[in-house]
Amino acid sequence: MPQICMGFEVHQPYRLNRLFSPAPKLKKKDLFDQYFDGLNKEILLRVAEKCYNPATKIILEKLDEGFACSFSLSGTLIEQLEKWSPDTLSLFEAVARHRNTELIGQTYYHSIASCFSDKSEFREQVRMHSDLMFDHFRVRPTIFENTEFTFNNEVAATVKDMDFAGIFTEGVDRILGWRSPNYVYQCQGIPVMLRNTTLSDDIAFRFTNRTWDMYPLTADTYAQWIASSPGDVINIFLDYETFGEHCWQETGIFDFLRSLPGELAQRGVEPVLPSQVVARNMPVGEIDVQETISWADLEKDTSAWMGNERQQTAFHAIQAAKTYAIDKPIWRYLQTSDHFYYMASKYGTCGEVHTYFSHHDAEDAFKTYMRVLADFESRNVRVMKNRKSAKTLRTLPPELAFHFAGPSGFIGHAAYNLDQFEEQLYVVPMDSIAYHQEREDFYHWINDVLEDQKLAESIRGIGERHELIAAVKERRELLWSHLK
Incomplete structure (x- = not known):
């Protein structure tokens, strides 16, 4: 039957x-x-x-x-x-x-x-x-x-x-x-x-x-x-x-x-x-699923939630926010898959489905999410044991993120926290790094926004990519060790 x-x-x-x-x-x-x-x-x-x-x-x-x-x-x-x-x-x-x-x-x-x-x-x-x-x-x-x-x-x-x-x-x-x-x-x-x-x-x-x-x-x-x-x-x-x-x-x-x-x-x-x-029913065979699957979109993978750079930024930020999650429920509400779904930038029939379900467009969904998450973390910094390290490592709203540019303007990369800043240093063009170092943009962002004068001074004037990354990495790992 x-x-x-x-x-x-x-x-x-x-x-x-x-x-x-x-x-x-x-x-x-x-x-x-x-x-x-x-x-x-x-x-x-x-x-x-x-x-x-x-x-x-x-x-x-x-x-x-x-x-x-x-x-x-x-x-x-x-x-x-x-x-x-x-x-x-x-x-x-x-x-x-x-x-x-x-x-x-x-x-x-x-x-x-x-x-x-x-x-x-x-x-x-x-x-x-x-x-x-x-x-x-x-x-x-x-x-x-x-x-x-x-x-x-x-x-x-x-x-x-x-x-x-x-x-x-x-x-x-x-x-x-x-x-x-x-x-x-x-x-x-x-x-x-x-x-x-x-x-x-x-x-x-x-x-x-x-x-x-x-x-x-x-x-x-x-x-x-x-x-x-x-x-x-x-x-x-x-x-x-x-x-x-x-x-x-x-x-x-x-x-x-x-x-x-x-x-x-x-x-x-x-x-x-x-x-x-x-x-x-006894199983008739084994399935080996090394690549994550889902029922979403034509791709049947995680691209509905983590398929573009915006979604990846938000995904990594919400994981890191666990350290700041004095208020666990709000941190968990921010993990709901729908928030990431709204940030998708797909086209064709999949894009139409995303648009149908979302109450605002992908860019606005991302900006709203990052503003809320940044506010959530900033509030909790005030009651954390090591407030100085927590403030430097916190997630930032779009208005305070570091937006990489070159002589011709914005190049499409941004850093919403120090972790992401280090990651971007591996991939942004060298002329962008030189552009910002000449203008002392890295120094001012780290000193004025992240409020880490020690790191700001240590990277000032560094012209080599690998030296810059090494300095940021060493400081970032030390700061995170203060919060464990």
């Missing part, structure tokens, strides 16, 4: 305040409202009305009739529902209590923490999410899905070490080769369930595409595709907002959702839960 394992990712971020500007006298208790946008409540209520409420009511009806599915609910979503839409949260609680559903684990903040070199923060957020699921729904997830299905060998090993029974990721062709995603595989000793990309995206992205040769997609047609698919189990995983938000009610998406369970049943397709999949 064919089997379908259907799951939904449900998440809302706390979007950053697009109009943020530092307010030094602002009290700590008011920081959250200063950093994050009032738009969040408006969006949450809109999505609840258009998607969460109607879709979940349909799901509850179908669960009573024998349908089965799973949900992955982020911690930031639960927080927003508690504050702004408790009736919607009650619907999810009813779903979670149903015998035909299963809650899946993820990071509490829907974060990029699994990409950090140190996995301790990732582990902590997974534990926090598990505690939240238990507090609200009295269950602890046994199956895991990382943020946007981000996955590699190291993630698999870490999740196995946390005693999960299985993990979801994307059925990426370059990982599978000739093999089908419709089987359970194994990676680093943990069973892996692979999303069937084509059949999932038929609903998520092609349902409203009038140029698609299978438009309009009906529940009976889709159920037949599932029934005729070879393999042990077809894993369909969707962003829950597909229903009513991405695909509006007028498209017939709710009629499709309401009809699908019955059409599947008529064709003998059994709906199963993720824990049943790993209990019933």
Whole structure:
């Protein structure tokens, strides 16, 4: 008998305040409202009305009739529902209590923490999410899905070490080769369930595409595709907002959702839960995922969050900010993947999707993020044990970053902290270094902005790249040693 394992990712971020500007006298208790946008409540209520409420009511009806599915609910979503839409949260609680559903684990903040070199923060957020699921729904997830299905060998090993029974990721062709995603595989000793990309995206992205040769997609047609698919189990995983938000009610998406369970049943397709999949099906082979994959964009990698220089700058800065994270929750809210997604600079269909989801353009998203992060660190410098070293190493807002130039103007490189300044010294053209040294720009930035007179004096007048790098590196490493 064919089997379908259907799951939904449900998440809302706390979007950053697009109009943020530092307010030094602002009290700590008011920081959250200063950093994050009032738009969040408006969006949450809109999505609840258009998607969460109607879709979940349909799901509850179908669960009573024998349908089965799973949900992955982020911690930031639960927080927003508690504050702004408790009736919607009650619907999810009813779903979670149903015998035909299963809650899946993820990071509490829907974060990029699994990409950090140190996995301790990732582990902590997974534990926090598990505690939240238990507090609200009295269950602890046994199956895991990382943020946007981000996955590699190291993630698999870490999740196995946390005693999960299985993990979801994307059925990426370059990982599978000739093999089908419709089987359970194994990676680093943990069973892996692979999303069937084509059949999932038929609903998520092609349902409203009038140029698609299978438009309009009906529940009976889709159920037949599932029934005729070879393999042990077809894993369909969707962003829950597909229903009513991405695909509006007028498209017939709710009629499709309401009809699908019955059409599947008529064709003998059994709906199963993720824990049943790993209990019933032995892995048919190993997958080796050295290069990180995800379900994002056509590339199916991390380029949605770390594909350009802006994103890389923000990614390295948020890792370094752990030292400044006196206020852990705000540091963790800033790890949410959406912030980095908004900074993407992609074109074509992927670029259109990024634009659809973002509430401001990529450059503004980056500048807002760096201003908030810089303010967060600067506030915490005041209460750190070694304030002088912390101030020199802190992340800077765009207005204070060092922007490399040459005789003809800006050359496209910038340094938002001393770590990045050293990195840029390896790659910027030599004529840029000579230009800045002649003008004593390095000296003034380090002395006046980073407030490290000793380093400023030591690099003054150095003309050789390797000597300049060595001086910065030695001082930077000493300063970091003061903060450990």
